[in-house]
Amino acid sequence: xxxxxxxxxxxxxxxxxxxxxxxxxxxxxxxxxxxxxxxxxxxxxxxxxxxxxxxxxxxxxxxxxxxxxxxxxxxxxxxxxxxxxxxxxxxxxxxxxxxxxxxxxxxxxxxxxxxxxxxxxxxxxxxxxxxxxxxxxxxxxxxxxxxxxxxxxxxxxxxxxxxxxxxxxxxxxxxxxxxxxxxxxxxxxxxxxxxxxxxxxxxxxxxxxxxxxxxxxxxxxxxxxxxxxxxxxxxxxxxxxxxxxxxxxxxxxxxxxxxxxxxxxxxxxxxxxxxxxxxxxxxxxxxxxxxxxxxxxxxxxxxxxxxxxxxxxxxxxxxxxxxxxxxxxxxxxxxxxxxxxxxxxxxxxxxxxxxxxxxxxxxxxxxxxxxxxxxxxxxxxxxxxxxxxxxxxxxxxxxxxxxxxxxxxxxxxxxxxxxxxxxxxxxxxxxxxxxxxxxxxxxxxxxxxxx
Amino acid sequence: xxxxxxxxxxxxxxxxxxxxxxxxxxxxxxxxxxxxxxxxxxxxxxxxxxxxxxxxxxxxxxxxxxxxxxxxxxxxxxxxxxxxxxxxxxxxxxxxxxxxxxxxxxxxxxxxxxxxxxxxxxxxxxxxxxxxxxxxxxxxxxxxxxxxxxxxxxxxxxxxxxxxxxxxxxxxxxxxxxxxxxxxxxxxxxxxxxxxxxxxxxxxxxxxxxxxxxxxxxxxxxxxxxxxxxxxxxxxxxxxxxxxxxxxxxxxxxxxxxxxxxxxxxxxxxxxxxxxxxxxxxxxxxxxxxxxxxxxxxxxxxxxxxxxxxxxxxxxxxxxxxxxxxxxxxxxxxxxxxxxxxxxxxxxxxxxxxxxxxxxxxxxxxxxxxxxxxxxxxxxxxxxxxxxxxxxxxxxxxxxxxxxxxxxxxxxxxxxxxxxxxxxxxxxxxxxxxxxxxxxxxxxxxxxxxx
Numbered sequence: 067x068x069x070x071x072x073x074x075x076x077x078x079x080x081x082x083x084x085x086x087x088x089x090x091x092x093x094x095x096x097x098x099x100x101x102x103x104x105x106x107x108x109x110x111x112x113x114x115x116x117x118x119x120x121x122x123x124x125x126x127x128x129x130x131x132x133x134x135x136x137x138x139x140x141x142x143x144x145x146x147x148x149x150x151x152x153x154x155x156x157x158x159x160x161x162x163x164x165x166x167x168x169x170x171x172x173x174x175x176x177x178x179x180x181x182x183x184x185x186x187x188x189x190x191x192x193x194x195x196x197x198x199x200x201x202x203x204x205x206x207x208x209x210x211x212x213x214x215x216x217x218x219x220x221x222x223x224x225x226x227x228x229x230x231x232x233x234x235x236x237x238x239x240x241x242x243x244x245x246x247x248x249x250x251x252x253x254x255x256x257x258x259x260x261x262x263x264x265x266x267x268x269x270x271x272x273x274x275x276x277x278x279x280x281x282x283x284x285x286x287x288x289x290x291x292x293x294x295x296x297x298x299x300x301x302x303x304x305x306x307x308x309x310x311x312x313x314x315x316x317x318x319x320x321x322x323x324x325x326x327x328x329x330x331x332x333x334x335x336x337x338x339x340x341x342x343x344x345x346x347x348x349x350x351x352x353x354x355x356x357x358x359x360x361x362x363x364x365x366x367x368x369x370x371x372x373x374x375x376x377x378x379x380x381x382x383x384x385x386x387x388x389x390x391x392x393x394x395x396x397x398x399x400x401x402x403x404x405x406x407x408x409x410x411x412x413x414x415x416x417x418x419x420x421x422x423x424x425x426x427x428x429x430x431x432x433x434x435x436x437x438x439x440x441x442x443x444x445x446x447x448x449x450x451x452x453x454x455x456x457x458x459x460x461x462x463x464x465x466x467x468x469x470x471x472x473x474x475x476x477x478x479x480x481x482x483x484x485x486x487x488x489x490x491x492x493x494x495x496x497x498x499x500x501x502x503x504x505x506x507x508x509x510x511x512x513x514x515x516x517x
Numbered sequence: 518x519x520x521x522x523x524x525x526x527x528x529x530x531x532x533x534x535x536x537x538x539x540x541x542x543x544x545x546x547x548x549x550x551x552x553x554x555x556x557x558x559x560x561x562x563x564x565x566x567x568x569x570x571x572x573x574x575x576x577x578x579x580x581x582x583x584x585x586x587x588x589x590x591x592x593x594x595x596x597x598x599x600x601x602x603x604x605x606x607x608x609x610x611x612x613x614x615x616x617x618x619x620x621x622x623x624x625x626x627x628x629x630x631x632x633x634x635x636x637x638x639x640x641x642x643x644x645x646x647x648x649x650x651x652x653x654x655x656x657x658x659x660x661x662x663x664x665x666x667x668x669x670x671x672x673x674x675x676x677x678x679x680x681x682x683x684x685x686x687x688x689x690x691x692x693x694x695x696x697x698x699x700x701x702x703x704x705x706x707x708x709x710x711x712x713x714x715x716x717x718x719x720x721x722x723x724x725x726x727x728x729x730x731x732x733x734x735x736x737x738x739x740x741x742x743x744x745x746x747x748x749x750x751x752x753x754x755x756x757x758x759x760x761x762x763x764x765x766x767x768x769x770x771x772x773x774x775x776x777x778x779x780x781x782x783x784x785x786x787x788x789x790x791x792x793x794x795x796x797x798x799x800x801x802x803x804x805x806x807x808x809x810x811x812x813x814x815x816x817x818x819x820x821x822x823x824x825x826x827x828x829x830x831x832x833x834x835x836x837x838x839x840x841x842x843x844x845x846x847x848x849x850x851x852x853x854x855x856x857x858x859x860x861x862x863x864x865x866x867x868x869x870x871x872x873x874x875x876x877x878x879x880x881x882x883x884x885x886x887x888x889x890x891x892x893x894x895x896x897x898x899x900x901x902x903x904x905x906x907x908x909x910x911x912x913x914x915x916x917x918x919x920x921x922x923x924x925x926x927x928x929x930x931x932x933x934x935x936x937x938x939x940x941x942x943x944x945x946x947x948x949x950x951x952x953x954x955x956x957x958x959x960x961x962x963x964x965x966x967x968x
Contacts, residue, residue, distance in 0.1 A: 070572040072604040072830040075590070078562040080605070082612055083619070090558050102888045104895030106865035107541050111529040111638050112563060112624060113583070121521040132564070132592075134585035136628050139526070141583075153523040154531070161533055163912040165899065167865065168534070173563060177587050187562050197899070204877060204898030215888070327881035329889070379523040414557035414618065426655060430778035437553045437666070438780070444555030447655030448616065448648070461614040 077186035079394050084412035089397055091514045092220055093171055096191050096391070099216040100169040105193050108170045110150040116142040119149055121378035130176040143175040147192045152376035155196055155384060164198035165205065185394050194388030196375055201385045206351040206371050207321040209389055210335055211328035213355055213367050221407055221513025226334055228354045230341035231318040234301065237311025241304070242280050250274050252342040255288060259340065259361070263289065288339040297339045298322055321351055349373045353389055363399050367391045400515060407516025411509030413463040415444040417502050420455055422471040429470040432480055436499055459485060465509070466502045528637030530845050535863035540848055542965045543671055544622055547642050547842070550667040551620040554659070556644050559621045561601040567593040570600055572829035581627040594626040598643045603827035606647055606835060615649035616656065636845050645839030647826055652836045657802040657822050658772040660840055661786055662779035664806055664818050672858055672964025677785055679805045681792035682769040685752065688762025692755070693731050701725050703793040706739060710791065710812065714740065739790040748790045749773055772802055800824045804840055814850050818842045851966060858967025862960030864914040866895040868953050871906055873922040880921040883931055887950055910936060916960065917953045
């Protein structure tokens with residue numbers, strides 16, 4: 067037979083079983099966390115009509131798109147979960163209650179140049195709250211809480227949520243008569259952390275023509291949090307200079323004020339006026355989440371407030387606020403940085419049953435009993451040497467092996483071997499099951515991230 | 518602005534929130550059930566190299582495939598989860614322990630003609646056990662147990678798992694000197710339920726040239742279970758006629774013998790010699806699962822034993838046994854037949870908090886407390902009339918609304934309204950939280966299927 071060499075496309079993550087169990091547990095915990103905040107799950111098609119998906123157009127996105135034809139249809143694979151949300155809300159508007167709170171965790175596709183740590187197929191985990199005409203600022207204040215509790219649930223300890231408000235930035239520029247340069251200045255400020263204060267000032271003054279004293283005042287304010295000063299206090303002194311700035315300060319203060327009630331500690335939250343989030347899309351609060359020990363990773367959860375979700379599909383004004391986690395890249399980075407928790411049980415089973423008699427019924431019945439208790443159980447029925455059977459359990463990291471020989475069956479007992487300690491004990495079936503349940507609990511309930 | 522009319526492609530399921538919550542709960546329960554049997558989760562790319570995905574070739578499949586090019590790459594979307602499994606096992610052979618037990622729940626793509634209840638993008642939920650060179654029959658005996666416990670967990674009551682063995686069928690044909698007609702006879706027998714005994718006999722005799730008495734004997738045996746007789750007893754009398762038949766009877770008896778130990782009651786399991794499962798692919802035990810009240814639905818979970826998973830990729834012999842649930846179609850049918858459980862809570866939240874004061878901190882803090890107990894909680898902060906706020910809870914079916922006014926906050930209490938009974942009570946925060954937790958438990962733990 068002619069054989070084809072099997073391969074997986076580059077840029078497509080395909081995990082070995084133990085990593086897949088970690089990844090799936092992360093997805094499960096994220097789902098739980100989003101659900102607890104009252105977000106409802108959505109699942110939209112991976113394929114959409116190209117005309118619908120590309121309604122907004124735009125160069126970079128369109129170049130990266132996976133496009134195909136089937137029959138007469140011009141189709142494309144989704145490249146994010148926001149456009150499908152806009153489509154969904156536009157189509158099902160009449161059947162939804164607003165504010166509409168949804169989460170979606172799914173694969174998206176971008177034909178980027180393949181390189182280490184870049185993926186062409188990757189999971190995004192998004193939440194958004196969509197208002198019908200208006201949306202209260204409390205929804206913006208709630209987002210850091212969702213971020214905090216989600217990473218907390220995953221076991222990540224070392225992270226900080228940075229918050230800013232686009233109205234504050236835009237208002238500041240207006241107060242300084244720099245409105246026409248706002249876009250360019252914000253893009254420059256966005257790079258501040260990478261290129262440093264001196265070079266940022268140079269670009270502002272030399273390239274953008276910002277007066278030197280304006281650039282200094284602006285950057286002094288913007289970098290206050292880096293210098294350990296809360297910008298919130300400083301901002302109060304800017305009140306009354308213009309309406310947009312006032313509105314932005316008001317919103318930012320509201321967001322900051324409710325962090326304690328939302329259960330987000332000071333250690334994990336900061337107002338940082340340098341956060342601009344490249345996109346012109348955002349109009350209010352913006353979010354970034356960084357791992358201080360690894361600034362090179364960049365933001366692991368970002369988002370913000372926007373004014374109009376679905377203007378390409380509907381004349382309804384649909385403001386919203388949302389955040390997104392790039393899960394595939396996050397997992398890749400966590401593994402690379404050794405942030406995954408070695409105490410998390412990645413075996414596919416809690417117990418492996420070895421029938422040692424002609425009649426397998428007692429071994430099967432014990433497996434059925436373990437399973438009815440929620441214990442993940444395999445029965446090993448292959449004709450192999452004993453050594454190979456134990457090797458199988460060992461290779462998979464299955465914590466308990468159970469033997470059922472004639473003696474055990476006659477005494478209505480089973481022999482349990484703890485693969486970690488090597489200890490072996492013959493116990494009544496019920497006691498053995500409880501021993502296994504207690505033994506696997508720490509590993510099964512451990513958080514997937516450990517740093 | 519030029520607007521595009523948003524639409525979802527036909528043949529692509531897109532659910533409203535309450536149905537999505539039902540669907541997701543089904544997926545969650547299926548995952549749990551597969552995990553308890555010691556299957557490990559896999560997730561493979563939706564896109565593969567066309568050359569790899571279509572290695573087997575074959576007319577119907579290739580016509581239905583979604584194919585695309587990106588740069589120089591000839592790509593295709595997976596049309597099942599078996600080919601990706603074959604690829605995965607071939608690539609990662611050295612890193613896996615055998616028997617390799619995996620489950621995968623994911624979307625697959627087939628460009629079938631669009632019609633009611635047919636989907637072009639649909640979920641499959643598959644489990645397979647892959648042996649390295651050999652695979653013990655206990656793995657075949659275990660499959661009905663996985664099927665039984667999975668549908669049991671979903672809440673489906675009215676279903677029967679039918680089991681047969683291809684060696685029994687092939688052996689019978691050999692014993693009757695009908696070997697050369699085996700394929701055609703089995704295809705005809707597969708239609709027996711649809712076309713009836715008379716027409717089946719006619720096709721066998723007139724079209725396939727089977728002697729009348731052989732056709733009668735064959736069909737009498739095959740239809741024994743329809744007439745309420747166990748074919749197992751009758752089969753014993755066929756022992757010794759040929760080796761293949763003997764091996765098949767042996768396997769079938771083994772599978773049937775262990776059903777009790779595996780926890781599968783007689784009411785939900787039957788040996789049925791008419792089950793052939795169209796495909797020539799299967800070589801041992803085969804499975805079908807039907808809903809007796811709705812035979813027109815066909816099988817909701819099928820599969821069987823095969824000899825060689827990955828012959829197109831590797832010279833390693835990899836026998837396996839697997840089953841598959843077509844989840845998207847199953848959900849569609851269950852909904853259409855009104856099998857979904859109205860007692861299952863489909864609201865996105867257990868409680869809706871209405872802050873009634875200027876300072877939202879107490880309301881937010883109560884929401885944080887509910888969330889820390891795992892209660893799904895929304896805060897409604899929009900400026901709307903009271904009637905509209907209640908209407909929001911009503912439309913979503915949120916079971917409890919919580920008010921925090923000045924009086925409540927002063928007394929360190931909250932007012933809870935049970936939206937089902939209309940009763941309203943002012944309670945200390947902790948008591949209110951416990952009231953809500955107890956009230957939502959039946960709806961949240963209810964099974965998604967109810968018949």
